[in-house]
Amino acid sequence: MPVYLDHAATTPLSAPALAALTQELSRSANPSSLHGSGRRARATVEQSREVIAAAAGAHSSEVIFTSGGTEADNLAVKGLFWQRRDADPRRTRILASSIEHAAVQDAVEWLQKHEGAEAVWLPVDETGTVRLDALAAELADGGADTVALVTVMWANNEVGTIQPIADVVALAREHGIPVHSDAVQAFGSVPVHFKDSGLSAMSVSAHKIGGPVGAGALFLGRDVKLVPVLHGGGQERGVRSGTLDMPSIAAFAAAAADAAAHLAGESLRIATLRDTLIAGVRQAVPEAVLRGADPQQNPAYRLPGNAHFTFPGCEGDSLLFLLDMAGIESSTGSACTAGVPRPSHVLMAMGLDEDTARGAQRFTLGHTSTPGDVEKFVAALPAAHAMAKQAGMAAHVSTIQTASTRG
Template sequence: MMVGGNAYLDHAATSPMPDAVLDAYVEALRTVGNPASTHGHGQRASQVLESARDRVARLVGCDHAELIFTAGGTESINLALKGLYWSRRRAGAGPVVLVAAGEHHATVEAAEWLRDTQDAELVWVPIDERGLLAPDALAAAIDEAGADRIAVVSFLWANNEVGTVQPVRELCRIAAEHGIPAHVDAVSALGQVPIDFAESGAAALSLSAHKVGGPVGVGALVLGRRVTADALLHGGSQQRSRSGTQDVAGAVAFAAALALVLDEDGRPRASTIEHVESLRERLISGVRAADPSAVLRGAPLGPGRLPGNAHFTFPGCQGDSLVFLLDAAGVSVSVGSACQAGVAEISHVLLAMGVAPDEAAGALRFTLGHATRPAEVDALVRALPGAVRAARAAGLS
């Protein structure tokens, strides 16, 4: 999608809202009444809300009662990790929290908070050079920590930086065989790979609407029927494990966005995936032509990688410089590193994959969506050689 005449290749950060979703959102904003109220207006609002819940639940393979609407992926992850930890500890589980290396900062910081304030023992499970959490690595971590001492395990469905898709069913099976609930962060995977909560074996699953063209500030936590998570928010008990007046319009827009990217069986639309993959191949070829020294990071192209992801490191460049230079040329991309409180940091994901710090400093993430057009990829390919030359001339200072 050309936004304001510019090329937008940062869909993993947020994906633009299609007109059909915006229309559904605006119409739902006209709904009068609190869905928790018992009068007619409230009950009509409740009907709209629950219809949206049904649609989202069906598309992600869970029951209606298992879907908890939240204010986004960060809240969902925090509710899952903290809620499961507290609930499990009260039930007699041990204090260990297993987290895969290279997770999203929402998971990393929630887990570190549990360690620093709630007496959790945080254990990082290593990932390999592709960003993959191998089942053997998880099994070894469980054996080393002791299954009866582990409260919860958490990992991404697909890495949000390098796009590597994890063997979710196998990882969840290993956790379940040891009686450990597995939380899976599916925020970056939603809309790009099939997600079926029931088949995954996960105890909890985090989702966010704005990664698939829904509104910012809307998400969901899928919590298995037999799983208990203590609440983060108190004051009404409108939803299981979550209090707060529910966002009817946000739920409607989330459902509308999912319906555009998924078919009736909850699988990403084949035509969309083919479109995105073909543009990604065009992008990768263009990047390699512009800078043959650029290194594609993550899993090989194929089912083990998100179709809309291409992550490169550019030797001798600073990723932030490349972002600035490309932005000046009208192309929006992102660094592979996180920027916390305005301070650029080398990507913890790449470091966990064993990439040397000086190489990791030159990371760029290109992410495509169903509305991406060839002209946007071509704009990047035209702008990249000059940006690389300028960034390399500036060095890593």
């Protein structure tokens, strides 16, 4: 069996989620139907809503089911923008951190291109933490009057840095501006409490916590209004139309309950594995650089399962494939459009140059991770790194020689 170190992308179904999914798939019905089977399906959905709400510190009426984190992000960003702009045409600015997931980043850019929005990308420091002074400056001197919403992720999906959400909300609240947070990576990994956060909207996804792919939720404050993206039957408070996937929702709830029940112990276990992994990488490849908040100095500001490194002189894609051949599954964390690899926008926002950013590799742990997984990875890393670095250097020399002959 390969060693799976890509839990940030998706984590295997938990045993309770698999049991719930299997059971409900055998007796599913439309939760909007009025007959007995429909009412039973509706009861399952509502019970699941209560379980998921409790796991996230929310009221059940604040849970809007979606197909996943991407839909939840789009619904929040677009819906809040339209609602706020319609109420006051001056509100066209969206303040977003420069390290947002593509689901938020692309939604903002779409609004900018098609709906007259103005995107303001808030800078981050070298650890990937959003700069609160930059946010405050955008809200000062009447600037808040033109802001539709603020969106800052709870924890970054690449380098694992946890953001100061309470401070972001406090700054925005002074001006009555709603704040959305993509909490897809945080929910189920660190304590997340929607009510206490003061957020207007928060996105989560089932398959990051041991639930099935294709289920997620937008937590939306009971007094918060937004314009729907989908129109149809008026399900989910009229915010998200569409027939609810009852089996997946039941499995989502089972995964959420399991994650919440074991959060403290699992976070500590996984963080211990992460620290062992980090130490192993530093010993095996001393030149590797850990990116994001240092867990030894600021453990509360890094996800417990995230270890992200850059390897100088080494192409991340090369290292990924060589590790894969050795039975280790990881991720570069970088975007790839139309088959053309590009350096991570997160690392670039953190101040890294393009060559350094191309050497990225993300190792993420989850509920199935074991000490043996870490041992196997650390044992396989030196040879894979040496080959990847050799390949990277050869490619660099070839490029220089080609440029010289043309020059």
